[in-house]
Amino acid sequence: METSDKLTSLVSWILKIAVFLSIGLVTIGSIMMFIFNGADGYTISQIQSYNSKINLTSHAFSPVLIPSGLVALNPIAFISLGLWVLIFTPVTVLFSSLVDYIYTKNKLYVILTFIVLFNLFTAILIIPAFVKL
Amino acid sequence: MIDVGSLSEFLLIIFGGIIAGIIGSLTGLGGGSVLVPVLTLFYGVPIEYATGASLISTIATSAGSASTYTKKGIANIKIGVGLEVATTLGAIVGALTFALVVHANLQWILFLLFGIVILTSIIPTVKRGKYEFPEEKPADFTSRLFQLSGKYHDDRSKRDVKYTGVRWWLGEIIMFFAGVLSGLLGIGSGALKVLGMDWAMNLPMKVTTTTSNFMIGITAATGSSIYWYEGYIQFFLAAATAIGVLIGSRIGSAILLKVSNKEIRWIFFAILTFLGIDMIFRGITKSHYYYINPLTGFSVAIGFAAILILLLFIKMKLEEKANGNF
Incomplete structure (x- = not known):
């Protein structure tokens, strides 16, 4: 019981930090976007429009570009990082529960957590690489 | 020079998001169920972008509220993770189906399905208050194998509540469909999760709500990466x-803590009914099989919503009177 109590407080802590971090990054990125009147070579009205190039499938902002974008103070990189922090928050929760199940030798739940992580990583890494609709 | 037009649009969307967040948390259906109709019906946002934005906000609210619930130890992380096996798989299927539907230009199906899902979600959500502590069912083999027992401290009745979940397999099947809907429509599909955990697995309502809140983030994250x-x-x-x-x-959750008068929720259920019906009308119009004038659709939806909610309200009051509790 003790380890699972520790686990829940750890999970709660991770979630709280992640939400603050992510919304902070998104807010900073948005403010920058308005101050610079655009981002990534696009004007703000282009970013806002649903028909402009930046919002088309083939131009989805790749997460690989985030580090260089942050250095270049690209607002889209800040917003992207914030959104990816949000997407990855559940992954960290799963990892911390995995550690707990390994520690308590709960074999069945180690397997189940692995399956969930496998599904998540399939969605994040494998499907985008192979499925181009 | 700051682009005032874009800034005011941005602030207007934030405002719409706040409204969606409040209604979503007061009704227990989650922000997405309100956000997608608000964005598509009132802001003219194409449904594919509204769904994508909704999935992102769903993760944010899930993480935001789950941090409070998990701290109190009510959410059962173990049961949640076990059920995520099905919801994440469902979310992948749902998000891929969504991409196919959008590529085939069949967005009207999403409108129609969204409306139907909102309307059918309202009934179980309205009713759920009744069975807060489920009648105990004998543990089955899945209860032991998947370790579905737990306990939490109930602040209101000031006692420790012990519970044992049953029918894990049935929960998994329902959760798969909850995942599909989440990936397809960008919502948390709270109503199906209630069905899966309250009804199928016989877990107490508090455990269901809090666990599902924490699960929704994982499901939405799976779908949103494909988006x-x-x-x-x-x-x-x-x-x-x-x-x-x-x-x-x-x-919304601050209001929920302060407002003891549950009657206020009916107003929000009426709004949801209206949104659901209007989404169906919009879907029919977009399908080009039949044209419904937006204004006519709007008025009919409001009328329908008022009548439906009034009937449900009267029915519940009559039942309460018959049972003698208020």
């Missing part, structure tokens, strides 16, 4: 809605 690569996460919209819905859901 990202397909280009449906529009930065302008996703940034504004994530901020708005998070603020809204905070306000």
